[in-house]
Amino acid sequence: MPLKTISIKTAALLFLASLAITGCKSNPNLKANKKQISFKSIEGITYTEVARTQQNGLSFNEYGYHLNPDWRMRFVSDDSVALFSPVKKTFLNFPLALGFDSVIYTNHSFLKMRHMSKDSLVFELLLAKNDSLDVGGAKVFMKFYADEYITDKLHTTAATLQHYKTQDTLFVM
Template sequence: MKRVALCVALIGVVICLITGCKFKDPSIPGHSGKPMLSFKKVEGITFTEVRRQQNGLSFNEYGYHLSPDWRLRFVSSDSVALYSPVKKRFLNFPLSCGIDSVFNTNRSFLRMKHMSKDSLVFELLEAKDDSLDIRGTKVYMLFYADNYIKNVLHTNAATLQRSNRKDSLFVKQLIKRADSSLTNAFAALTPVRLTSTRSSITVKKKKTIADFLLNNYNTSDDYMNPVYNITINKADSDFDYAFSAYVDKEGKLIYNTPITPFTEGRYKQRYVRLSKAIMNTYLKLYVKVQPGQTLGVPHTTLISLYLHGKKS
């Protein structure tokens, strides 16, 4: 019965978001009679995100870069235009505004923290399963109006989006830790680059195709979890191995652990021995490794390697 009641309550909240009703449930403290959020006073103004911050930083401890990549324009009370870098034009998306400054668009829940004709500040909210954490993620999206950037700040969005001194100091600490221990390796904003020096060996890095409609044009996994498929033709035997490896700041490959799941025992020992031998021969001899970098500084990072050997 409790689960049924919870589902009914959530359905009620969703209906309020979609229909624009006022939420007047006195059982929820502070929610009674709260006005609906409206973007009427900024409709028609084009805003560009210039900063996405978590505790004042654009990076977290895993090297994830909170990249500012939204451009938007509120069209009406139930529609917002979002810029697609793939289609190179604005596309209209449904806009659902709710109480407590919360709204939803393009599969994202956000809370409006500041709104003026010059700037906007939104806080990202985390939605999981059938619940929404209204406590917030402490990740804030800062937008400036295009007209404000050009005619008041006399600059451009690219300049405003650059990493600042606070970011640089934070990244330097991450690099210092990564260089002291492999286990402190973090994702490089400019990933490791592997280049074959032999025609019989091909290297292909897995690349996410940005699609505004399908994955919110988020390609961060390309540097957070870099994957490389390496085919070795004219090998001594046919084989397939998958394992992770560290790449230190000098570009040295250091074996980490198999990716392929299997039980402990002799098979795993043999797998590690053979895959490590291939890394220490074919890869170290015939594949040039350029270490990953963040803000122009090389550092230790972790990559995944899928090796395919073809004897014929």
């Protein structure tokens, strides 16, 4: 009798496991989200970070720490990115590791692409813990505008766009 019970439990477990595996493979939304990202359409465009915000839209966290937008970047190819060094006053090339689901790794940072166009980029900063990424953690977003978009369409400067917003001022007060 115990032998039949074990085999029925085993069969049920195998059935549920196979159902879960085939269910995940046939989900079109899951397949669509797992493509490797390509930067061919925006290669050579220089972007300046204009805002770094929390999920609530503020550039300050609950402890008053200000998230300063200070990155400038240009995608050189699908496997390298040029980041501006304020110390050396020039762009330096860094390797770019592409993951699935729009996740990239460069300059000791894991970023998830949320929006990409010739005018703007939005990344979510991901936290690395041991050997995995915490995708539900910090919820810090980095917004970049193309330098040409800032000057030609917005008719302003990156420094003006990087100023504190009204809601940041109200939060600090």
